[in-house]
Amino acid sequence: MGTQGNHHQIDNIEFNVADIARSKAFYGQVFGWTFVDYGPGYTEFRDGRLAGGFTTDGPVRAGGPLVILYSSDLEATLGKVTAAGAVISKDTFEFPGGRRFHFIDPDGYELAVWTAVTDA
Template sequence: MSAHHKINYIEIPVTDIKVAKAFFNSVFDWQFIDYGPDYCAFDGVGIDGGFFSAKQNVSTANGSVLVVLYSDDLVATQANIEASDGKIVQAIFSFPGGRRFHFTDPCGNEYAVWSDK
Protein backbone atom coordinates (compact mmCIF):
# COMPACT_ATOMS: atom_id res chain seq x y z
CA MET A 1 0.00 0.00 0.00
CA SER A 2 1.30 3.43 -0.91
CA ALA A 3 1.94 5.97 1.86
CA HIS A 4 0.89 8.76 -0.53
CA HIS A 5 -1.76 10.98 1.14
CA LYS A 6 -2.02 8.75 4.22
CA ILE A 7 -1.77 10.00 7.79
CA ASN A 8 1.87 9.41 8.55
CA TYR A 9 2.74 11.04 11.88
CA ILE A 10 1.05 12.77 14.80
CA GLU A 11 2.48 15.29 17.23
CA ILE A 12 0.85 15.71 20.61
CA PRO A 13 1.38 18.66 22.96
CA VAL A 14 2.28 17.76 26.54
CA THR A 15 2.89 20.00 29.52
CA ASP A 16 5.64 17.73 30.86
CA ILE A 17 7.51 15.40 28.50
CA LYS A 18 9.09 13.34 31.31
CA VAL A 19 5.69 12.73 32.93
CA ALA A 20 4.07 11.83 29.58
CA LYS A 21 6.88 9.43 28.69
CA ALA A 22 6.73 7.72 32.10
CA PHE A 23 2.94 7.32 31.86
CA PHE A 24 2.86 5.88 28.33
CA ASN A 25 5.81 3.62 29.05
CA SER A 26 4.21 2.30 32.23
CA VAL A 27 0.69 1.78 30.85
CA PHE A 28 1.26 0.95 27.18
CA ASP A 29 4.98 -0.02 27.09
CA TRP A 30 5.82 2.74 24.59
CA GLN A 31 9.50 3.52 23.97
CA PHE A 32 10.85 6.97 23.11
CA ILE A 33 13.71 8.67 21.34
CA ASP A 34 14.62 12.06 22.80
CA TYR A 35 15.42 14.97 20.50
CA GLY A 36 16.40 17.58 23.06
CA PRO A 37 14.46 18.65 26.13
CA ASP A 38 11.30 19.72 24.26
CA TYR A 39 10.60 16.81 21.92
CA CYS A 40 10.55 13.02 21.90
CA ALA A 41 9.40 10.56 19.26
CA PHE A 42 7.59 7.24 19.48
CA ASP A 43 7.14 4.54 16.89
CA GLY A 44 5.71 1.06 16.62
CA VAL A 45 2.51 2.07 18.45
CA GLY A 46 0.13 1.99 15.49
CA ILE A 47 1.23 5.31 14.03
CA ASP A 48 4.53 7.09 14.54
CA GLY A 49 4.57 10.42 16.31
CA GLY A 50 5.99 12.53 19.05
CA PHE A 51 5.35 14.61 22.14
CA PHE A 52 6.34 18.27 22.19
CA SER A 53 6.43 20.71 25.09
CA ALA A 54 3.42 23.02 25.19
CA LYS A 55 1.24 24.85 27.67
CA GLN A 56 -1.94 23.52 26.06
CA ASN A 57 -3.45 20.08 26.21
CA VAL A 58 -5.90 18.24 23.98
CA SER A 59 -9.51 17.37 24.76
CA THR A 60 -12.66 16.81 22.79
CA ALA A 61 -14.29 19.61 24.80
CA ASN A 62 -11.82 21.98 23.11
CA GLY A 63 -12.54 20.49 19.68
CA SER A 64 -9.38 18.41 19.51
CA VAL A 65 -8.86 15.29 17.49
CA LEU A 66 -9.27 12.24 19.71
CA VAL A 67 -6.48 9.66 19.68
CA VAL A 68 -8.06 6.24 20.20
CA LEU A 69 -5.98 3.26 21.32
CA TYR A 70 -6.99 -0.40 21.11
CA SER A 71 -6.98 -2.92 23.99
CA ASP A 72 -7.67 -6.63 24.19
CA ASP A 73 -8.78 -6.08 27.82
CA LEU A 74 -10.49 -2.77 28.62
CA VAL A 75 -10.80 -3.45 32.35
CA ALA A 76 -7.09 -4.25 32.76
CA THR A 77 -6.06 -1.25 30.65
CA GLN A 78 -8.32 1.03 32.69
CA ALA A 79 -6.80 -0.30 35.93
CA ASN A 80 -3.26 0.33 34.59
CA ILE A 81 -4.20 3.87 33.59
CA GLU A 82 -5.61 4.62 37.04
CA ALA A 83 -2.60 3.04 38.77
CA SER A 84 -0.30 5.31 36.74
CA ASP A 85 -2.08 8.58 37.67
CA GLY A 86 -4.38 8.72 34.64
CA LYS A 87 -8.00 9.71 35.21
CA ILE A 88 -11.07 8.09 33.68
CA VAL A 89 -13.24 10.90 32.30
CA GLN A 90 -15.86 8.72 30.59
CA ALA A 91 -16.62 5.26 31.92
CA ILE A 92 -16.76 2.20 29.67
CA PHE A 93 -19.72 2.40 27.31
CA SER A 94 -20.95 0.31 24.40
CA PHE A 95 -21.25 1.44 20.81
CA PRO A 96 -21.94 -0.47 17.59
CA GLY A 97 -18.86 -2.66 17.14
CA GLY A 98 -17.43 -2.56 20.65
CA ARG A 99 -16.89 -0.72 23.91
CA ARG A 100 -14.63 2.14 24.98
CA PHE A 101 -13.74 4.64 27.67
CA HIS A 102 -11.99 8.02 27.73
CA PHE A 103 -9.14 9.03 30.02
CA THR A 104 -6.72 11.86 30.60
CA ASP A 105 -3.02 11.31 31.05
CA PRO A 106 -1.20 13.08 33.94
CA CYS A 107 -0.63 16.07 31.60
CA GLY A 108 -4.41 16.47 31.09
CA ASN A 109 -4.59 15.21 27.50
CA GLU A 110 -7.69 13.21 26.60
CA TYR A 111 -7.49 9.83 24.84
CA ALA A 112 -9.84 6.90 24.39
CA VAL A 113 -9.34 3.15 24.52
CA TRP A 114 -11.66 0.77 22.68
CA SER A 115 -12.10 -2.96 22.25
CA ASP A 116 -14.21 -5.22 20.10
CA LYS A 117 -14.06 -7.90 22.80
Protein backbone atom coordinates (compact mmCIF):
# COMPACT_ATOMS: atom_id res chain seq x y z
CA MET A 1 0.00 0.00 0.00
CA GLY A 2 2.73 2.36 -0.99
CA THR A 3 0.83 4.91 -3.04
CA GLN A 4 -2.20 6.97 -2.19
CA GLY A 5 -5.42 5.84 -3.85
CA ASN A 6 -8.68 7.47 -4.81
CA HIS A 7 -11.21 8.24 -2.08
CA HIS A 8 -13.68 5.38 -1.50
CA GLN A 9 -12.45 3.23 -4.41
CA ILE A 10 -11.09 -0.30 -4.16
CA ASP A 11 -7.38 0.19 -3.80
CA ASN A 12 -5.84 -3.08 -2.69
CA ILE A 13 -6.57 -6.78 -2.29
CA GLU A 14 -4.87 -8.79 0.42
CA PHE A 15 -4.49 -12.56 0.62
CA ASN A 16 -3.81 -14.32 3.91
CA VAL A 17 -1.36 -17.06 2.96
CA ALA A 18 0.40 -19.88 4.76
CA ASP A 19 3.75 -19.37 2.99
CA ILE A 20 4.70 -16.06 1.35
CA ALA A 21 7.64 -17.54 -0.59
CA ARG A 22 5.38 -20.22 -2.06
CA SER A 23 2.75 -17.63 -3.04
CA LYS A 24 5.38 -15.37 -4.63
CA ALA A 25 6.77 -18.29 -6.62
CA PHE A 26 3.32 -19.34 -7.82
CA TYR A 27 1.96 -15.93 -8.83
CA GLY A 28 5.29 -14.76 -10.20
CA GLN A 29 5.71 -17.83 -12.36
CA VAL A 30 2.12 -18.10 -13.55
CA PHE A 31 1.11 -14.43 -13.93
CA GLY A 32 4.39 -12.50 -13.93
CA TRP A 33 3.56 -10.48 -10.82
CA THR A 34 6.34 -8.45 -9.18
CA PHE A 35 6.92 -8.16 -5.44
CA VAL A 36 8.23 -5.82 -2.73
CA ASP A 37 8.87 -7.31 0.71
CA TYR A 38 7.90 -5.33 3.83
CA GLY A 39 9.30 -7.63 6.48
CA PRO A 40 8.87 -11.35 6.97
CA GLY A 41 5.07 -11.24 7.26
CA TYR A 42 4.07 -9.02 4.34
CA THR A 43 4.83 -8.78 0.62
CA GLU A 44 3.21 -6.37 -1.79
CA PHE A 45 2.42 -7.63 -5.28
CA ARG A 46 1.70 -5.75 -8.47
CA ASP A 47 0.09 -7.31 -11.49
CA GLY A 48 0.71 -4.34 -13.78
CA ARG A 49 -2.61 -2.69 -12.91
CA LEU A 50 -3.58 -3.46 -9.32
CA ALA A 51 -1.58 -3.73 -6.12
CA GLY A 52 -2.20 -6.19 -3.35
CA GLY A 53 -0.44 -8.14 -0.69
CA PHE A 54 0.35 -11.52 0.76
CA THR A 55 0.36 -11.63 4.55
CA THR A 56 0.85 -14.25 7.22
CA ASP A 57 -0.80 -11.92 9.79
CA GLY A 58 -4.04 -13.90 9.91
CA PRO A 59 -5.45 -17.32 9.19
CA VAL A 60 -5.92 -18.50 5.63
CA ARG A 61 -9.66 -18.21 5.11
CA ALA A 62 -12.10 -19.49 2.58
CA GLY A 63 -14.10 -16.88 0.76
CA GLY A 64 -11.33 -14.98 -0.89
CA PRO A 65 -9.00 -12.09 -0.31
CA LEU A 66 -9.51 -9.00 1.81
CA VAL A 67 -10.74 -6.07 -0.32
CA ILE A 68 -9.19 -2.78 0.81
CA LEU A 69 -10.63 0.63 -0.04
CA TYR A 70 -8.79 3.96 0.21
CA SER A 71 -10.06 6.98 2.16
CA SER A 72 -8.67 10.49 2.22
CA ASP A 73 -10.41 10.93 5.62
CA LEU A 74 -10.22 7.68 7.57
CA GLU A 75 -12.12 8.95 10.64
CA ALA A 76 -15.04 10.26 8.56
CA THR A 77 -15.23 6.97 6.66
CA LEU A 78 -15.11 5.03 9.94
CA GLY A 79 -18.04 7.14 11.15
CA LYS A 80 -20.04 6.42 7.99
CA VAL A 81 -19.29 2.70 8.17
CA THR A 82 -20.44 2.40 11.78
CA ALA A 83 -23.48 4.67 11.21
CA ALA A 84 -24.55 2.35 8.40
CA GLY A 85 -24.52 -0.59 10.82
CA ALA A 86 -21.23 -2.32 10.03
CA VAL A 87 -19.33 -4.03 12.81
CA ILE A 88 -15.70 -3.01 13.28
CA SER A 89 -13.67 -6.23 13.26
CA LYS A 90 -10.22 -4.63 13.69
CA ASP A 91 -9.78 -1.19 15.23
CA THR A 92 -7.66 1.42 13.45
CA PHE A 93 -3.99 0.49 13.49
CA GLU A 94 -0.81 1.86 11.99
CA PHE A 95 1.52 0.17 9.53
CA PRO A 96 4.49 1.55 7.56
CA GLY A 97 3.05 4.38 5.47
CA GLY A 98 -0.54 4.36 6.68
CA ARG A 99 -3.39 3.45 8.99
CA ARG A 100 -6.42 1.21 8.46
CA PHE A 101 -9.41 -0.48 10.07
CA HIS A 102 -11.48 -3.55 9.14
CA PHE A 103 -15.24 -3.95 9.19
CA ILE A 104 -17.92 -6.58 8.56
CA ASP A 105 -20.62 -5.54 6.10
CA PRO A 106 -24.31 -6.51 6.51
CA ASP A 107 -23.76 -9.77 4.59
CA GLY A 108 -20.78 -10.82 6.69
CA TYR A 109 -17.97 -9.85 4.31
CA GLU A 110 -14.86 -8.36 5.87
CA LEU A 111 -13.38 -5.32 4.12
CA ALA A 112 -10.76 -2.77 5.15
CA VAL A 113 -10.25 0.95 4.64
CA TRP A 114 -6.83 2.60 4.70
CA THR A 115 -5.31 6.06 4.48
CA ALA A 116 -1.78 7.19 3.79
CA VAL A 117 0.25 8.82 6.54
CA THR A 118 1.82 11.98 5.24
CA ASP A 119 4.63 13.96 6.81
CA ALA A 120 3.23 17.24 8.07
